[in-house]
């Protein structure tokens with residue numbers, strides 16, 4: 001079993017990264033394979049609304065000059081996915097939104113390829129707006145017949161400009177351990193382990 005963790009922050013070693021690394025470590029300690037991919041700060045494009053995916057139904061996006069299809073294939077292979085973002089003006093980063101829009105569309109037009117996978121949102125924030133960002137990610141899971149995984153105080157961690165402040169948010173770190181344990185629990189039940 002495998003969980004793909006996507007970092008939507010352009011800071012590959014910032015607060016968001018520290019949160020998902022902790023969730024990944026917990027999953028690994030439960031015997032679940034993990035892979036972290038970087039989408040924040042990449043040149044991933046938004047959906048062009050060309051509807052070629054609807055015509056071709058070839059499990060790909062027709063925009064092929066960026067990293068989308070490579071990440072999408074990893075999402076398809078994984079049993080679970082954790083999509084993470086810093087809060088930007090009370091929402092997620094444009095790179096993660098581009099991944100959500102395109103992966104959600106290609107999944108749906110090919111017969112709901114994400115059906116029965118586990119999904120979780122992780123959000124870092126400095127002060128406010130994190131729940132709205134959290135909701136933005138969860139919308140993908142709720143329209144894709146997926147199972148959402150939470151923790152003990154949503155899946156949020158607080159950190160600011162330095163990019164490592166989240167390490168002082170003990171409750172946020174505990175949320176990530178809880179999230180990793182809960183996702184491992186769900187995946188084992190789903191796969192009869």
Ligand SMILES: Cc1cc2nc3c(=O)[nH]c(=O)nc-3n(C[C@H](O)[C@H](O)[C@H](O)COP(=O)(O)O)c2cc1C
Nearest residue numbers: 009014015016086087088089090124126127128160
């Ligand atoms: C463009 C921009 C907008 C931001 N907007 C918010 C916001 O609305 N609410 C908030 O609490 N923090 C906001 N922040 C702070 C980050 O969400 C926060 O520091 C986060 O932990 C950064 O994660 P990172 O280190 O992984 O990049 C913003 C930061 C940037 C650069």
